[in-house]
Amino acid sequence: MVANEVAKNWILLNNEIMIKHEDEFSLHKDKEAVRAYFLEYVNKNTVFFYTLKEKIDYLIEHDYYINFYEWFTFEEMETVYNFVFSKKFRFASFMAAFKFFQNYALRDDSGEKFLERYEDRVVAVALFLARHEGIDKAISYAELFINQEYQPATPTFLNAGKKRSGELVSCFLDEIGDNLNGIGYAVDSAMKLSSIGGGVSFNISKIRARGEAIKGVEGRAGGVLPIMKIMEDTFSYANQLGQRPGAGAVYLNIFHADIEEFLDCKKINVDEKVRIKSLSIGIIIPDKFMELAEKDEACYLIYPHTVMLEYGIPLDEMDMDKMYEELITNPNIKKKKINARHMLVKVAQTQKESGYPYIFYKENTNRVHALNGIGKVKFSNLCTEIMQVSEVSEINIYGEEDHIKYGISCNLGSLNIATVMDNKRVKECVKLAMRALTMVSDVTDIKMVPSIAKANKELHSVGLGAMKPTWVLSKKLYHV
Structure with a gap:
């Protein structure tokens, strides 16, 4: 019953945005909904760690994260975490926060407790993409993400750095x-x-x-x-x-x-x-x-x-x-x-x-x-x-050789053009985004579907688009 009442509180606050006062929508209710969501739900259901090292070690030892220690020292990872948290990111709306914690944030095996905040996911993705290029590149990727200048495709942002995960690739096509x-x-x-x-x-x-x-x-x-x-x-x-x-x-x-x-x-x-x-x-x-x-x-x-x-x-x-x-x-x-x-x-x-x-x-x-x-x-x-x-591939009966042709594997990501332009970082962001997409293409090898594996191996297709991520709604951020 308590859980239902909590949910009811922040959902109702979000719905009250549509109530008009003096012909103005109650936009302040959205901020109240975010606060209620964090205070009454997210914070209470997030696993607490005393130190950053305790957190990283726990996530690696319990097979939530890949072993980042193979590429980085703890001090290097701490540098990236400190940089990201120094940006003081805050969600711009209730729907933005809700979308992240419902669909992206890492949970424990019970599915009830959160193991990541948004900043943690950003760092995990940055470390994963930069694991062969060093800590400076990891910081560059982290800046790109936390500034919301570039958003990797959903599978990349969802899975990068996780030990038990799906692939990083967004889109597949094939012929029948x-x-x-x-x-x-x-x-x-x-x-x-x-x-x-x-x-x-x-x-x-x-x-x-x-x-x-x-x-x-x-x-x-x-x-x-x-x-x-x-x-x-x-x-x-x-x-x-x-x-x-x-x-x-x-x-x-x-x-x-x-x-x-x-x-x-x-x-x-x-x-x-x-x-x-x-x-x-x-x-x-x-x-x-x-x-x-x-x-x-x-x-x-x-x-x-x-x-x-x-x-x-x-x-x-x-x-x-x-x-x-x-x-x-x-x-x-x-x-x-x-x-x-x-x-x-x-x-x-x-x-x-x-x-x-x-x-x-x-x-x-x-x-x-x-x-x-x-x-x-x-x-x-x-x-x-x-x-x-x-x-179209030619799939034959047992004893006859299949002739595998080109399927399509495409690795996607999107630039937030408004933010990139405001920050005057077009050249840097495009270069980093393309490097991130290339990294995804290089590490992807979907052998279980041969036509897709062949396409990625021989063509290495990537796509850099221009749109706003679904949960980046405003540049005017506020604190929870």
Whole structure:
């Protein structure tokens, strides 16, 4: 009962922000909520240590932290801690503090007690990233983080320095081949990648459409929707020790014959057997489709398995500017006629209802991306921000060699542009952020998903974005 009353106190204070006095919101209530949250909950549930050395030793000896003594002396670590605490960081809002302690702060094995404050997490990440570069680099990283000039991706900030942790990488993408081995590989990959904290996106455009042939028998294929259902359940089941829920997305080429039911799965009033609730969806739009819509010409949705049988090339890897007319005039290619403009209206209506689908313009990307000599970009991720080369792996039966191709592994981080500009540290922050991302890429080796490991090992992709972290809301900090 006491715990409920405590929770009620700081939640109510936070809600009272919306109460107006003389037409002004009660913003001071947010500060009161933060104080109540710390005094009545966080402080009472944080493990107390008499000295910093006692704390570091305890965390290492009980397998909470990696053994930082392999790279730093206690005096060096103490220097970083002192530097970070001298900054007198304070959370800018109740939601900022709540987000950190609910999702990021290290807890004991019972899950009831906190072992870290925000400053502790900053130091752990800084020490981890600088462990081969010395204490000066650790201080530089710590300054970057505590100033809130740069925010590593969630898996990096959550896991760096922890002994029992997931990976440091944010985003993974891969393609699904049109056979049970390929589908099984994708589901297995989704479960493993989700369990280590990554968001995962799959290109399902190669999957045969509903009603296509299996082993020459027409009408047997279930289409993309059953695979989406499996993926949704997979991401729901495989989360990172309960700290971070699984997150997945699937992309489908707009010329794929299942595109209409693919969009319908996000309708609020659709049958529950069809509805996809938590899995994100995106569509891949080649230039040819937009040309048909612009000219108000008929558009044909194509059954991909018939394309593969006829040409030996997946539909989504074809240049539709060159192949579209041939495909729709070839009697061996199964297709159905729609109105391109009506399809765009359907996309817009679905977005209005659900926020989905994401839209990826394929040719726009491939005209400018830097690795045209290696391959093509075919789809994107949960946020439509990653555009990298990918190839579908050939997963064979026992006794036959698999041919592992490029998945996508991308290490992400974000600059807080406003703070970086205010501090006049653009050059330093960009350099440090890129070095931090490189370090994450260098230490990442996700062998349990070979296509992802191959992509990271050979391409070492990183992404430095520009946004405000979700829990950095104001530069006007106050003391708790």
